[in-house]
Amino acid sequence: MLCFLVLLGLHSAAAVKHSLKNIYTASSQVPNFPEFMAVGMVDDVQTEYYDSNTRRLVPKQDWMIRIMKDDPDYWESLTEMRRAHQQLFKVIFETLKQHLNQTGGVHVFQVIFGCKWDDETGDVNGFTCIGYDGEDFLSFDLKTESWIALKQEAEITRLEWDTNKAKTICLKRYLNAWCPYYLKKFVKYGRSSLMRTVRPSVSLLQKTPSSPVSCFATGFYPDRAEMFWRKDGEELHENVGPGDILPNHDGSFQMSVDLNLSSVTPEDWRKYECVFNLTGVRDIITKLDKTAIQTNWRKTGNDGGSSGFRLGDVIGPVIVLLLLVVGIVGYFLWRKNKGKDASDTSGSSVEVPVPDGKYFMM
The missing domain is CATH 3.30.500.10 (MHC class I-like antigen recognition-like)
Structure with a gap:
């Protein structure tokens, strides 16, 4: 409302x-x-x-x-x-x-x-x-x-x-x-x-290589704070997505501001920085640096580029899965051979376990 x-x-x-x-x-x-x-x-x-x-x-x-x-x-x-x-x-x-x-x-x-x-x-x-x-x-x-x-x-x-x-x-x-x-x-x-003042921890986050980079601050107090991106010292208003100030469970606050880098060339990254401003605290400035970005996708190569997967990441799980399948098939064959003279084999299965006048009254 x-x-x-x-x-x-x-x-x-x-x-x-x-x-x-x-x-x-x-x-x-x-x-x-x-x-x-x-x-x-x-x-x-x-x-x-x-x-x-x-x-x-x-x-x-x-x-x-x-x-x-x-x-x-x-x-x-x-x-x-x-x-x-x-x-x-x-x-x-x-x-x-x-x-x-x-x-x-x-x-x-x-x-x-x-x-x-x-x-x-x-x-x-x-x-x-x-x-x-x-x-x-x-x-x-x-x-x-x-x-x-x-x-x-x-x-x-x-x-x-x-x-x-x-x-x-x-x-x-x-x-x-x-x-x-x-x-x-x-x-x-x-x-x-x-009236206490608590500085936040500030991080750069990114979900995927094509996602916006989020400047995330958490743990600050009070909530009289601002955070923004700037380029060459000038505050940006385009390709920026500011978030709301939200409470943490411990009484502190968090906020974030996203920067869309789809039209930014790699050589221009060094011109960008995230600025966190809190009353009574010196501005916290975080340079846009690929090596500082925390993400859930892996980085490979010396240039900081990204790759969706590495061959080793796939081969290892596949081998484990094949061994598991071989083991299960062998188990069923063993049970079949062992129980072929039994009178009933249909049930074979594998199971996995205020004082007056002082307060407003409508």
């Missing part, structure tokens, strides 16, 4: 911004999936998790555990608030389905709301996006204090919510006051983790 993708790309390499996001997901008739989930994220790092199956709020970072110990009332209040939101979202979800004349089937209702804070300028901006069945549905304009229907089917809901001034006041208070307050608190607790 467009507004969701915008929210997931809050960071940029040029500015130091922090974000707090609350992601609520309600669903109906989705197998093996909780009816309600709530996820908290600071700077795109998951900090807490709640679902309707466990009804427990679980911290996902060590520094969130410290907050829980330092302020147990806060954590207990937030847990109760998530339980209240679970019931509230069930009601909202059912109302939306009525507006859309839906009586059953698989449906998903999702809300992302929170704020961004620039710790250099002090600017704060709140945001709210609502999606339904994988499409943008509604968004909240904080400046005009009104809802915007992102598709025609959302118009009924927009009119209903715009008339609920109490809801608007509560949402505005959360986005402008409480969200920045807790975001700054979370950043203070998690600064050593959130």
